Amino acid sequence: MAAREQRGRLIQRPRGGAVVGRTTSGGTVHLVVAGTNQKRTVCDDDVTHTSNSDHPLRHHRFTSAPPPTTITTTLTDDSAANLIDKTRTLNHLLEIHAAILRHGLHQNPILNFKLQRSYASLGHLDHSTSLFRRTHNPNVFFWTSIIHAHALHAAHHPHALSLYAQMLSNADAVRPNAFTLSSILKSCPIEPGRALHGHALKMGFICDVYVGTAVLDVYARAGDVVAARKVFDEMPERSLVCLTAMITCYAKNGGVDEARAVFDGVGERDVVCWNVMIDGYAQRGLPGEALGMFRRMLAAKVRPTEVTFLAVLSACAQIGALECGSVHVATALVDMYCKCGSLEDARMVFDGIKGKDVVAWNSMIVGYAMHGFSKDAMELFARMRKLGVWPTDITFIGVLSACSHAGLVTEGRNFFKSMKDEYQIGPKIEHYGCMVDLLGRAGLLDEAYELVKNMEMDPDLILWGTLLAACRLHGRYEMGKQIAEWLVRSGLANSGTCTLLSNIYAATGNWDGVAKMRTLMKDSGVQKEPGCSSIEVNNRVYEFLAGDMKHPKSKDIYVMLEELNMLLKAHGYTPQTDIVLHDIREEDKERVLGVHSEKLAIAFGLISTKPGTTIRIVKNLRVCVDCHTVTKLISKITDRKIILKYWPRNLESVLPKLIHRLSN
DNA sequence: ATAGGGTTAG
Structure with missing residues (x-):
């Protein structure tokens, strides 16, 4: 045993030092021992x-x-x-x-x-x-x-x-x-x-x-x-x-451009190839290029690895946006892609996370739920449970809103129950919100109202707003009117409540009410944040307000809108003018509706991207019924995938900001 | 029968 150990050492460190080189002479190979330059035979x-x-x-x-x-x-x-x-x-x-x-x-x-x-x-x-x-x-x-x-x-x-x-x-x-x-x-x-x-x-x-x-x-x-x-x-x-x-x-020796030239000539790139290029940019102090590459990599359906995340993290760090560990970073990326409506990219990143924690699962589940991919959300929840990951209150936000979007009333009720009974998670107001939305969308308004009245906490305006929206959706104007008027009387109403009440008045032809609300909103200073839709084209973010004429391509945008309008009407579309809060002529209502900010953004997206490209719009206010209908129709007519995402400004998190910053 | 190459910190 001792002899073997001795020999082991001998082999590791031969007489004279470590073997670092050898020479060839006439086809015979000799060993060169460092320090001695002597030839030696083992x-x-x-x-x-x-x-x-x-x-x-x-x-x-x-x-x-x-x-x-x-x-x-x-x-x-x-x-x-x-x-x-x-x-x-x-x-x-x-x-x-x-x-x-x-x-x-x-x-x-x-x-x-x-x-x-x-x-x-x-x-x-x-x-x-x-x-x-x-x-x-x-x-x-x-x-x-x-x-x-x-x-x-x-x-x-x-x-x-x-x-x-x-x-x-x-x-x-x-x-x-x-x-x-x-x-x-x-x-x-x-x-x-x-x-x-x-x-x-x-x-x-x-x-x-x-x-x-x-x-x-x-x-x-x-x-x-x-x-x-x-x-x-x-x-x-x-x-x-x-x-x-x-x-x-090239990348490691200061030649990113040469590296890029070779990279561009590669036909089928794998994850290592992408990693090298992304890291090359990150190391050269070009975080924007690195993240742009990362996005392209995801678009090319190449699943990132932890090496990718490291390079992306390095790029993010240069921008000063992130200070956390790699699962956290990956989760932040999942979150970011979900919020930007790129569910496939989010999923790709999600699948690449090693050692997913409940936060990672939550991000993906909530992401699916918020974008109406209820089935995916539920499937992911089931998989998560199978793997023994214990859900949190956030998980149930995802699960319940998935049920809500899919109209799964019974399942939603069961989840809500199991949340308390099986998982010992006390429902927060947000969970009640999900339930009110679920019941409200399904037209079960009385049940929803009962739930609100029997809650252990005071309902907030978001919850009332959910109920009011459901009232309007199902034409339960009397119930909506009572609740909203009560909110206004008790001084609890915000601009959302006032708008909804105006909506209800307008829908029932009560123009006096609409006018009163307008005066009230003006006097009390409750202001409606202007609707603003943004779209990213060629790494730039363009913002549109309703009726916006400031864009240099405005003329083309409006021409496109008119053309679309014609096609829409040919497809049986009638503008939902009842949501317009002005007592004006029908054709003027149509005009008002027709230039909503999301429509302008979509028209701009259509004229400035290649056919088949997905159009992603982010809007700061909820999308109106008319725009929702129109968007679905435009998607069908133009054969484009259109993602219209409601994302309130005050909730904007670090990463979407990062994207905007990179794009400007 | 049995073997090999590329990506990871300041």
């Missing part, structure tokens, strides 16, 4: 041999963690190989190893090989090396495998080089091939790397795309862009990995 005795009888594992019994598979007494070469391939834990591997020794199968080089690889891949290089050391005359496969195992971690690179040197100078002189070369190149700094490049050229290995890429990478790591490019240019074929190595080389 003798065969450096390789330890052990026999089955003295193996420490022979009588090993494992008591902790039962093995996943029972090892039968009839272990064969094939079944043993099979077991090794399926092994995922060290304990199980040790168990199999012991069984192999007990059955005398340890002579089988394939089994030994597989064991050695398994130990290495499970992160136990020590076991792997010790097994390799006990192997008689390892062939080129064994050598390549053990060298590769050492090449995977920078800490073991000197040892990998030492092993390579031993392989060359062994009595049996195992000759390296392209596989061996590509493995050892990973461990090489520029100096032995350059020599190996020469060797690869001489032996014709340089034509191998793996070797070529590894050589390119050696120069890239050393910052020799010219040499790397030369290797790249002379390669007979270029894989995605090779292209990525070239992009990395």
